[in-house]
Amino acid sequence: MTTLENHHLRVSIRPKGAELTSIFHKSTGIEHLWQADPSVWGWHAPNLFPVVGGCLNNQLLVDGKTYPIERHGFARQSTFETTESTATHAVFSLRSSESTRIHFPYEFEFQIIYELNGPALTITYRVVNEDEKTVFFSVGAHPAFAVPFKPDEAYEDYFIEFEQAEALETHMLSSVGYFNGETKPVATEGSRLLLTKHLFDQDALVFKNLASRRVAIRTEKHAHSVTVDYPAFPYLGIWAKPGAPFVCVEPWLGCADSEGQQKPIEAKEAIQHVEPGHVFNASFTIAIA
Template sequence: MTILENDYLRVSIRPKGAELTSIFHKPSGIEHLWQADPMVWGWHAPNLFPVVGGCLNNQLLIDGKAYPIERHGFTRQSKFETTESTTAHAIFSLPSSVVTRVHFPYEFEFQIIYELDGPRLTITYRVVNQDKKTIFFSVGAHPAFAVPFFVNENYEDYFIEFEEAEPLETHMLSAAGYFTGETKPISTEGSRLPLTRHLFDDDALVFKKLASRRVSLRSDKHDHAVTVSFPAFPYLGLWAKPGASFVCIEPWLGCADSEGQPRPIQEKEAIQQVAEGKVFEAAFTIEVS
């Protein structure tokens, strides 16, 4: 386990998936990450690569060949190497290998960088192209924040506050986790989306056209908050297991497939790319206030 720590936060990251397992706010004594109850949802904050969401037939079509790929990719199940580590930052590395090439036939290094600065944690995804051609991929985050913060509160005391007061429209998912092409308006109170135990009965809320690039998890009962800022990520997912005591705030560069016929990877919605010899980077932050 790798620990980053300062006067504000103590952050823990495990080698499997280079996954955050704890964001502990020292002044308040609050653990802000869901603690992965295996009877409910056994993850804390998985990192998603080289796909976000599900692919039709659980396959990626690359250069005319189909490669098996699980939902959200193989990164969350992979063991990363820690290449740098101090009390303020850590770099985790997953290089391409015989194992990854079964699912994703590129030469690459996928790095996840964690940097702690006061009450703010920055997470940077870096894709290093070591191949002789362009690499196509998706990448995203899936952190689950524990709700409520305090034992004398209820889940329904909380809301997601968007940076902008804007109309929200979610893109509907089928039972298999693919986009149906349908959308549905989501009721808000100005810039607030109240949390309820039934908000995610129809799966995740997926927003593709947000003006907001920052959202905060807040309560009606106090000013303590967690803010996720995602300037480089155009898509945002919100999700929780119905009835569970957490909410996931998920910045994405990529998304699940839509129902219909599979498409080559370079034609997938919101696909990213990095040219031969180049490096791709995108960062988001989690701040506790």
């Protein structure tokens, strides 16, 4: 386990999946990350790579060949190497290997960089192309924040506040996790999406056309908040297991497949790419107040 700490925050990251396991706000004594109760949902903040969401037939189609791939990819189940570590900075690395090539036939290094700066944690995804061809991939985050913040509060006391007041429209998922082509308006109060126990009864809310690049988890009961800034991520998922005391705020560069015919990886919706010898970077920030 790697721990980063400054005057404001103490965060912990485990080697498996280079996954955040704790974001502890020192002045309030509040643990802001869901603590992965395995009877409810046994993750804290999985990192999604080289796919986001589910692929049709649980396969990737690359250069005319199919490769088995699980939902959200293999990075969250992989053990990362810690290549750099200071009091406030750490770099975790996953390199291509015989086991990754079974699922994803590219030579790469996938780095996840954590950096504490005041009351904020910046997470950077870096994909290094070590192949002789273009590497296509998706990448995303899935942090689960504990709600409510305090034991004497209720889940329904909280809301997601968007950077801008806008008409929210979620893209609907089938029972097996593929987009079905349907959309549905999501009710808001101005820029606020109210949290309720039944908000996620039909799976995640998936937003593909947001103007907002910042959301905050807030309550009217006090000024404490969690803000997620995601300037480089055009897609956003918001999800919780119905009735569970957390909410996931998920910046994505990629998404699940749509029902229908399987597409080659380069034609997948929201697919990213990096050329030989080049490096891809995308960052988001979690700030605690």
